[in-house]
Amino acid sequence: MTDNKRVAKDIMSGLLLAATTISVYFIFRDYVAPHVAKLIDPDRAKHDQNRLKAQQNLARIQKSRDKSKVANDEFADDEVPEDSPSTVRVEDLILNEYESQVALEVVAPEDIPVGFDDIGGLDEIIEEVREAIIYPLTMPQLYSHGGTLLSAPSGVLLYGPPGCGKTMLAKAVAHESGASFINLHISTLTEKWYGDSNKLVRAVFSLALKLQPAIIFIDEIDAVLGTRRSGEHEASGMVKAEFMTLWDGLTSTNSLGQPARIMVLGATNRINDIDDAILRRMPKKFPVPLPGKDQRRRILELVLADTKRDPEFDLEYIAMVTEGMSGSELKEACRDAAMVPMREAIRNQKAAGKSIKKLDPNTVRGLRTNDFFGRKGGAPSLAADSRPSSVRPEAAMSEREIYEVETETEDVLS
Incomplete structure (x- = not known):
């Protein structure tokens, strides 16, 4: 009888010890561990927040991919290798804290309002980008007969003078390709802890491999x-x-011998400052020069597409006299010229003793060729001597009048 009581007592003691151990474990896990983790890792809250935002961002990317698959039924899912990461839903991927930080830089195609149709004067480059980069990257089954020779290049470089459309072309590639687009910033790779920048670089490529x-x-x-x-x-x-x-390491292949579908796209206006080893890794290079006459005409057509123009407006002449200007400079010249009719309407409204707030935009005249030869910041926006006599004004506005009208125009627009 005594032995039975001793056995029962030992069993009760064991159960009590087990229950106590389990309780201590859960208390430590749910209450003590988070506080200890905050003391050890002060950035834990930031990492958890980044992970949540990354999952939300990747979920939006998956929606874009689903819409793209519906719109392109000819490329069925059964054509994609079973071991391809693209068969896994991106929002279900398990990311570490560094990949979560990089995932915040993944851009959804619908967030970029720029397409190839919005770029003027780069038709040859755009066509080659489509055929040699986007199609092999997103539809490798079309190029399978050529083996690895027809696969997308591991690196592409866009170089040329500032303002010629390099970044805009990259945006269009992101919008048109439907591929996961990681817009890598310098600040993303910069960390205060020694070695974290290297881990972020590794996370960039590991995430790209998961999202290919x-x-x-x-x-x-x-x-x-x-x-x-x-x-x-x-x-x-x-x-x-x-x-x-x-x-x-991008040359690694899957079980079917197909290379990873990852590409590094760079843009610069200082190609000579890039390391030779980096240039070797970017075999495809596209020069984006200053636009020629035909390219300038196309840019002007795109920029002025929604602008009210005078019936006698000479687009061909403006394209001819803007030689040497980049695409961004042409856009700013159009902006300055489009402000001239608005300035005149404001002056006429003031001369009539009416409030400029009651100005009817429909009464503002259309853009004229002569408007491109006004003054910009105290200096002519285009060479005054280059305009024909038919478009030269008899009198120019004074700098004081220009300042007053510009100020009033900004007040109206605000």
Whole structure:
């Protein structure tokens, strides 16, 4: 009888010890561990927030992919290899804290309002980008007969003078391709802790591998991957070395021998400042020069598409006299010219003793050729001597009048 009581007592003690251990475990996990983690990792809350935002962003990317699949029924899912990451829903991917931070830079195609039709004067480059980059990257089954020779290049560089449309072309690629577009910023790779920048670089490529087909875009790539020098900071050199090492790893293939569908897209106006090893990894290079006459005419047509114009407006002449101007400079010239009719309408409204707030926009005259030869910041926006006598004004506005009208115009528009 005594032995039975002892056994029962031992069993009760064991059960009590087990219950106590389990209770302590759950208390430590749910209440103590989070506070300890905050003390050890002060950025834990930020990482959790980044992870939540990353999942929401990837869910939007998946919706875009679903819409794209519905619109392109000829490329059925059964054509995609079973082991391809693209068969996995992106919002279900498990991301570490570094991948979650990079996932915030993934851009959904519908968030970019720029397409190839919005770019003027780069038709040849756009066509080659479609045929040699976008199609092999997003539809590799069309190029399977050529093996790896017809696969998308691992790196593409857009270079040329500032304001010629390099970044705009990259935006259009992101919008038109439907591939996961990682818009990589310098600040994303910059961390205060030693070695974290290298881990972020690794996360960029590991995330791209999970989201493939993927495009990693680096604007002003010369600032991130410039020429390595002996006096360079150790952390900067390590980031470049890590980037190049992982970049070469893009040649890894899946079980079917197909290369990873990942491409690095860079844009710069200082190609000579890029490291030679980086240029070697970007075999496809597209020069984006200053627009010629036909290209300028196309840019002007796009910029002035929604602008009210005078019946005698000479678009061909404006395209001829704007030689040497970049696309962004043409846009600013059109902006300044479009303000001239508005200035005149405001002056006429004031001369009539009426409030400019009651000005009817429909009464503002259309844009004239002569409006491009006004004054911009105290200097002519276009060469005054280049205009024919038929479009030269008899009298120009004074700088004081221009300042007053511009101020009033800004008040009205605001």
